[in-house]
Amino acid sequence: MxxxxxxxxxxxxxxxxxxxxxxxxxxxxxxxxxxxxxxxxxxxxxxxAGANMGMGHITLAAPDFNRAPSSKKRLQKSEQLKQHIAQLQQVKNVVARIQGQAMFASARKTIGGIFIAVSPEQENSDNNLFVRAMVSGQMLSSETDRGIVLGVDLARKLKLELGKKVVYTTTDVNGDIVSAIARVSGLFQTGSIEIDGAIAILPVQKVQKVLGYQQDEVSILAVTLYDQRNSHRLRDKMQVMPIFENIEVLNWQQTQPDLxxxxxxxxxxxxxxxxxxxxxxxxxxxxxxxxxxxxxxxxxxxxxxxxxxxxxxxxxxxxxxxxxxxxxxxxxxxxxxxxxxxxxxxxxxxxxxxxxxxxxxxxxxxxxxxxxxxxxxxxxxxxxxxxxxxxxxxxxxxxxxxxxxxxxxxxx
Structure with a gap:
């Protein structure tokens, strides 16, 4: 048998x-x-979610920017780089952003925090967590908008409401202290006290002028992928491309080591x-x-x-x-x-x-x-x-x- x-x-x-x-x-x-x-x-x-908070699945920045961020360290020819990255397989979108530390001051209080300068036309709920987290007001309408979007806890600490003015102070490309005024146009709430109490969103062109950047100069290019599992492979591929020479190409494990x-x-x-x-x-x-x-x-x-x-x-x-x-x-x-x-x-x-x-x-x-x-x-x-x-x-x-x-x- x-x-x-x-x-x-x-x-x-x-x-x-x-x-x-x-x-x-x-x-x-x-x-x-x-x-x-x-x-x-x-x-x-x-x-x-971590990628949509600013850095993307893959981040392109000036050398050593991730370890020691500074307004002096910036990417040039960002538009040319964006066009090249957008043609790569697995890339969902790529956006230019400026990030840095700043002091935010109202008439009553001053608090340290982080600013992220974005191009509103390129930001949406798929690549920006803060767009999805808006609870009042509106996200910035244009790159030259004079508004600022604050986390609800940051606004509460500064005792600010929609329409109120806030002064942000940071250092420019030469290391000099610079300030600018913005008006609160919206508030976001992610549910994380650390995020809602420290982050502000600003328009990229306005920040470029404040920092002394050229029009195509930014801090980082944040690349979002269709599948995050490809970030390691795509990073390795981009690191050997001539166009990215002298540019730091990092995946999310390197930009978010705690996560x-x-x-x-x-x-x-x-x-x-x-x-x-x-x-x-x-x-x-x-x-x-x-x-x-x-x-x-x-x-x-x-x-x-x-x-x-x-x-x-x-x-x-x-x-x-x-x-x-x-x-x-x-x-x-x-x-x-x-x-x-x-x-x-x-x-x-x-x-x-x-x-x-x-x-x-x-x-x-x-x-x-x-x-x-x-x-x-x-x-x-x-x-x-x-x-x-x-x-x-x-x-x-x-x-x-x-x-x-x-x-x-x-x-x-």
Whole structure:
């Protein structure tokens, strides 16, 4: 008889045990999809949100600007660079920005903070977190706008309202202290006290004049990608291009090391949790297969006495593990698909516990718990659990192949 058919029939000699073990594999699929999917979703959202706060997935800046920002360090020919970058694959958009530190003063108080000068025509909800976070007033209307957009906490500390004047003071390209006046045109609220209490948005042309920059000079070019996972590869590609010579090309891990570190730690915790789940699944499979082998010692002895080789006996038990794994994965996929559809499209709203959002690594996140799986994650889950099932069946199969035929026939 074909060993595949025999292995399949052997599984159903103890239906309850087979179904319980297959269910444990299916449960492992469900948990692995949930843990991995949550990681893929939240890590992507964190990285994208961090990129949309100013630096992009890839940042181009003057040498050493990221380590020690200064108005003296600036990119030239920004328009030419933007046109070249926009033609690269995976690039969603590229925007020019000026960033720096400044003192913001109202009639009542002075507070230190950070300004980001943008081109309003190029900024939208896809590449700028602050556009999505507007709660009152409006975002800047043009590059020459005399307005300023403040975080709600910064405005509260300065005791400012819409239409009120604020003086910002910084250093220009020569290192001299310069000041300018702007009128509050809008307020944003991300939900992060660190962000809302320190950041102001200004029009780029106005800031260029204040700092003494030429029209095509900016601090950085922020590049947003369709898929953040390509940032490392694209950065390496751009670093060797002649047009980017003497320009610092960094990916988000380098511009946001705190966020990258926190994601790395969280990933490690996630992997440990999944490893524990995998060990529990493996223990269940090992127990099932070992029990099956020990109960059938006499049967194996008869089969070997009739001419079945130890190699084929080993293969028989391994085939039983194979079909058990296939059955468990099929059940797992059937059970997991509805759960995945619900969690990827609707999710679980945690706003009752976290409010409208919570901060992780200085990045604001949506309180709705969702999952999202990349193709490589799906393949890794299925192959990982399948390989684990086969590995768990290897020892029982080895034991079965070493059964002494004569001694086993004496067993009742």
């Amino acid at each position: 074909n060993l595949n058919i025999l292995a399949w029939r052997n599984l159903w000699r103890h239906k309850r045990r087979t179904l319980i073990t297959a269910s444990s594999i299916a449960f492992g699929v469900l948990l692995a999809v949930t843990f991995t999917g949550a990681g893929d979703y939240f890590y992507t959202r964190m990285i994208d 990258a570190g926190m994601i790395a730690v969280d990933k490690s915790s996630n992997y440990i949790s999944q490893l524990l789940i995998a060990l529990l699944v493996a223990a269940g499979i090992l127990n099932t297969m070992l029990m099956s082998v020990l109960e059938r010692v006499r049967e194996f002895g008869v089969m070997m006495a009739l001419g079945l080789s130890p190699r084929n006996l080993f293969l028989l038990v391994m085939l039983e593990s194979f079909w058990l794994a296939v059955l468990g994965l099929i059940i797992g996929v059937i059970v997991t698909i509805p759960w995945y559809v619900f969690m990827s499209q609707t999710g679980i709203d945690l706003s009752a516990a976290y409010g409208d959002g919570f901060s992780f690594g200085g990045v604001l996140l949506d309180p709705v718990f969702k999952i999202q799986l990349f193709k490589e994650s799906i393949i890794a889950i299925l192959l990982g659990l399948f390989g684990l099932a086969l590995l768990s069946g290897a020892f029982p199969a080895w034991r079965a192949g070493r059964v002494p035929p004569v001694e086993s026939l004496k067993m009742i």
